[in-house]
Amino acid sequence: MKIINKVAVLGGGGRTGNYLVNQLLKEGFSIKLLLRNPENFCIQSSQIEIVKGDALDIESIKVAFQDCDAVITTVGQRKDEPLVASLATKNILQVMNEYGIHRYVLLAGLNIDTPFDKKSTKTQMATEWMKTNFPIIQEDRQKAYNLLEESNVNWTQVRVPFIEFKDTNSELAVNLEDCLGDKISAYDIANFMIQEMTESKFSRQSPFISAI
Numbered sequence: 215m216k217i218i219n220k221v222a223v224l225g226g227g228g229r230t231g232n233y234l235v236n237q238l239l240k241e242g243f244s245i246k247l248l249l250r251n252p253e254n255f256c257i258q259s260s261q262i263e264i265v266k267g268d269a270l271d272i273e274s275i276k277v278a279f280q281d282c283d284a285v286i287t288t289v290g291q292r293k294d295e296p297l298v299a300s301l302a303t304k305n306i307l308q309v310m311n312e313y314g315i316h317r318y319v320l321l322a323g324l325n326i327d328t329p330f331d332k333k334s335t336k337t338q339m340a341t342e343w344m345k346t347n348f349p350i351i352q353e354d355r356q357k358a359y360n361l362l363e364e365s366n367v368n369w370t371q372v373r374v375p376f377i378e379f380k381d382t383n384s385e386l387a388v389n390l391e392d393c394l395g396d397k398i399s400a401y402d403i404a405n406f407m408i409q410e411m412t413e414s415k416f417s418r419q420s421p422f423i424s425a426i
């Protein structure tokens with residue numbers, strides 16, 4: 215397995231993204247950070263290189279992924295903005311292939327379906343709520359999952375319930391068929407994503423993780 219030194223991060227200026235960047239720094243990784251508005255980003259480190267750009271623009275992704283060994287994203291749909299999930303995924307997969315980058319870890323909600331799911335009634339209800347209230351966003355995220363499936367990249371889609379933006383460290387329930395808990399801290403998500411990036415325990419799978 216290729217050693218990962220430099221990680222391209224998308225969504226690093228967001229709420230979970232901040233925890234992810236801090237944890238990557240703590241673990242000694244170099245980071246290339248794609249940000250639309252670098253002026254709003256507060257974390258400073260010599261390990262960070264900032265690229266100003268948009269995940270919808272493939273040229274930005276090309277600059278951001280140059281010299282990177284892996285990609286992590288916590289990008290989320292912003293209200294009243296163009297759909298981001300499927301187009302960003304298409305761009306990411308295309309540039310990863312072009313540059314020979316193999317490892318991709320992304321964050322998603324428990325509402326994404328995979329053929330391997332055995333969702334409980336509660337998780338199904340949460341999924342149906344998203345489908346009813348945000349049908350277009352939901353469809354776009356599902357389309358992004360299909361693109362992952364069609365690719366030959368070593369991806370892991372980490373699915374989570376409600377995120378608490380806290381430093382709390384809990385024991386985690388990790389399950390490939392259903393989300394077993396109601397919440398998880400951003401701190402635990404960041405740790406799990408980084409560990410998964412290096413260990414690839416869930417290669418081409420979509421584990422649900424939650425606090426016990």
Ligand SMILES: NC(=O)c1ccc[n+]([C@@H]2O[C@H](COP(=O)([O-])OP(=O)(O)OC[C@H]3O[C@@H](n4cnc5c(N)ncnc54)[C@H](OP(=O)(O)O)[C@@H]3O)[C@@H](O)[C@H]2O)c1
Pocket residue numbers: 224225226227228229230231248249250251267268269270288289290291292298321322323324374375376377378
């Ligand atoms: N919050 C929850 O409870 C929850 C629960 C389950 C799953 N999730 C999922 O977890 C992920 C992270 O959630 P979060 O609450 O931490 O998100 P967040 O704070 O809303 O951050 C989203 C990030 O995505 C970036 N982004 C959006 N469109 C972009 C684009 N076109 N190009 C580049 N960057 C773009 C935003 O950048 P800007 O700052 O430039 O807008 C921001 O940094 C999302 O995928 C979300 O759907 C969240």
